[in-house]
Amino acid sequence: MTEPAETLRRTFGEIDIYLFDQLHRGRIAEGMRVLDAGCGEGRNLVYLLGRGFDVWGVDADPAAVETVRRLASSMHADAETRFRVGSVEAMPFADASFEVVISSAVLHFAADEAQWNAMVREMWRVLAPGGLLFARLATNIGHESRVRPLGNRRFIMPDGDERFLVDEPFIVAAVQRLGGTLVDPLKTSVVQGKRSMMTWVMRKP
Numbered sequence: 327m328t329e330p331a332e333t334l335r336r337t338f339g340e341i342d343i344y345l346f347d348q349l350h351r352g353r354i355a356e357g358m359r360v361l362d363a364g365c366g367e368g369r370n371l372v373y374l375l376g377r378g379f380d381v382w383g384v385d386a387d388p389a390a391v392e393t394v395r396r397l398a399s400s401m402h403a404d405a406e407t408r409f410r411v412g413s414v415e416a417m418p419f420a421d422a423s424f425e426v427v428i429s430s431a432v433l434h435f436a437a438d439e440a441q442w443n444a445m446v447r448e449m450w451r452v453l454a455p456g457g458l459l460f461a462r463l464a465t466n467i468g469h470e471s472r473v474r475p476l477g478n479r480r481f482i483m484p485d486g487d488e489r490f491l492v493d494e495p496f497i498v499a500a501v502q503r504l505g506g507t508l509v510d511p512l513k514t515s516v517v518q519g520k521r522s523m524m525t526w527v528m529r530k531p
Contacts, residue, residue, distance in 0.1 A: 337376065340369035342430050342462055344513075344525045349373070353458055353509065353527075354426050361424040363414045363449050364432030368394035375401050382424070383409045384417050415444035422454040431523075434464035434489040438478040442490055443500075450504050450530065457530045458509065464489040465524040468516035485520040497526055506530055 338346065348354050356377050362370060365383030367390045374381050375398055385391050391411050398405040410418055414432060427449045436442035453459055466473050466481065473481040473491060481491045494512060501508060506528040513525045 338373045341373055342370055344462060345370055345428065345430060345460060348460055348527065358425040360426040360428065361452060362428045363417065364429060365394055365409065366390045368397045370428060370430055384412045384414065386413050415441060415448050417448055417452060419452045421451055424452050425454055425457045427453050427459050429461040431462055433461060436490040446500060453530050455530055459528045461526040463524055463526065464491050465514055465522050466491045466493055467514045467524065468522040483521050492524065501528055
C-alpha cells in the first residue's frame, strides 16, 4: 500500500463513499451531534471522531460495540455511555436528540416490513427537527429480474445473500408517511451480477 493511501485510511477509515459525499457537500459539519444507528465496529466513524464530532452509536452486537468503544476512547472518556448495545428499533436515546442519523447497510437486515418500519420510525424519533437521515440499503433496482422473492420483501440477491429489498415507490411512500423531504434524488449503485445499493438522504421538517 502506498503512503498516501495509508494516510487516507488513517484519516477516513473505511467510510462509505456516499457518506463522505455528504461531508464533502457540507451537510454533515463539525460540531454536529451524530448517531450511527447500527454502527458495527465504527467503520464510518474514524473521521468523525478524529474531527471532534459529537458521535454516538448503537449496535446489537456486543463485540462490535466494544471495538468502537476502544476506537473512541482516546477522544471520549465516556465512550461506554456513547456507544450502546441495543436494537435500532428500540434505541436508548431521547427524542429529537441528534442532528444527523446514519444508517449504513443496516435496514436491509430487517426480517419483514414491520421491523423495517420500526427501525425507520425510531431513527426519525431521535432525529431533531431540521436534521439529516442518511441511509444506504439494498434495493432490487437494476436487478429486478435477477432476485428471487422469499416473501415479506425478502429476496435472494444475485450474489446469494438474503436481504430485505426496497424500491422507489416503497421509499417514496415512507418519505411521505414521515413528512420528510428528500435532500437528493434516490440514487442506486449497481454492482454487476451481485447487488444494488440505494442512497437515501432525507431531512426532517
